[in-house]
Amino acid sequence: NAGVMQNPRHLVRRRGQEARLRCSPVKGHSHVYWYRQLPEEGLKFMVYLQKENIIDESGMPKERFSAEFPKEGPSILRIQQVVRGDSAAYFCASSEGFGGPADTQYFGPGTRLTVL
Amino acid sequence: DAKTTQPNSMESNEEEPVHLPCNHSTISGTDYIHWYRQLPSQGPEYVIHGLTSNVNNRMASLAIAEDRKSSTLILHRATLRDAAVYYCILRNTGNQFYFGTGTSLTVIP
Numbered sequence: 001n002a003g004v005m006q007n008p009r010h011l012v013r014r015r016g017q018e019a020r021l022r023c024s025p026v027k028g029h030s031h032v033y034w035y036r037q038l039p040e041e042g043l044k045f046m047v048y049l050q051k052e053n054i055i056d057e058s059g060m061p062k063e064r065f066s067a068e069f070p071k072e073g074p075s076i077l078r079i080q081q082v083v084r085g086d087s088a089a090y091f092c093a094s095s096e097g098f099g100g101p102a103d104t105q106y107f108g109p110g111t112r113l114t115v116l
Numbered sequence: 117d118a119k120t121t122q123p124n125s126m127e128s129n130e131e132e133p134v135h136l137p138c139n140h141s142t143i144s145g146t147d148y149i150h151w152y153r154q155l156p157s158q159g160p161e162y163v164i165h166g167l168t169s170n171v172n173n174r175m176a177s178l179a180i181a182e183d184r185k186s187s188t189l190i191l192h193r194a195t196l197r198d199a200a201v202y203y204c205i206l207r208n209t210g211n212q213f214y215f216g217t218g219t220s221l222t223v224i225p
Contacts, residue, residue, distance in 0.1 A: 035215075042218060045213070045214070109158055
C-alpha cells in the first residue's frame with residue numbers, strides 16, 4: 001500500500017517565483033490536509049480539502065497561497081511570488097474519514113521549500 | 117481543541133521502557149487523545165489514540181488517567197529508531213490537528 005506521496009521533496013525558488021507542491025493521498029482517501037512547519041516549531045494547519053472542494057482554509061494566508069484537489073490527480077498547494085518567510089517544510093496528510101475525533105491522518109514525507 | 121502540555125525533552129537508555137507524559141487538564145468528555153511522532157526530516161507518524169480506556173498496539177501503549185486530565189505514552193523497549201519528537205494532541209471537532217512543540221526523545225545507546 002502506497003502511503004501519502006509528496007513531490008518534489010526539495011524545492012528551491014528565488015523571491016518572486018511561484019512554488020507548486022503536489023500531494024497524492026493514500027489510495028482511497030478523499031480528504032487532504034496541508035500543514036506548514038517552520039524550523040524548530042510544530043506543524044501548523046493550513047487547509048483541508050475534499051475532492052473539488054475547499055472545506056476549511058482558516059490557516060491559509062489570505063494572499064499568495066491557494067490549494068486545490070481536483071477530481072483527477074494530486075492535490076496542489078500553490079504559493080505565488082514567494083518570499084523568504086515562506087521557507088519551511090510543507091506536509092500533506094490524508095484521511096479516510098471527514099475529521100471526526102477518532103479520525104487518523106496519514107502524513108507524507110514533506111516538501112522542503114527554500115526561498116533564496 | 118484543548119491544549120496539551122509536554123516536557124520539552126527526555127532521555128532514555130536503549131532497550132529500557134520510556135514513559136512520555138502529557139497533561140491536558142481542560143480536556144472535554146468527547147476529546148480523543150492522539151499521539152504522533154516525527155523522526156528527523158520526516159512527516160509525522162501516527163502512534164496511537166484513545167478516549168477513556170488504556171490502549172495497546174504494536175508500537176506503544178497509551179495509559180489514560182481515570183480523570184482523563186493526563187495520559188502517558190509508553191514505549192516498552194526504546195530503540196535508537198524511536199528517537200523522535202512525540203506530539204500529544206487532543207481531537208474533538210474540526211478538521212485539523214493542533215501540534216504543539218512536543219517532547220524530543222533522545223535514546224542513548
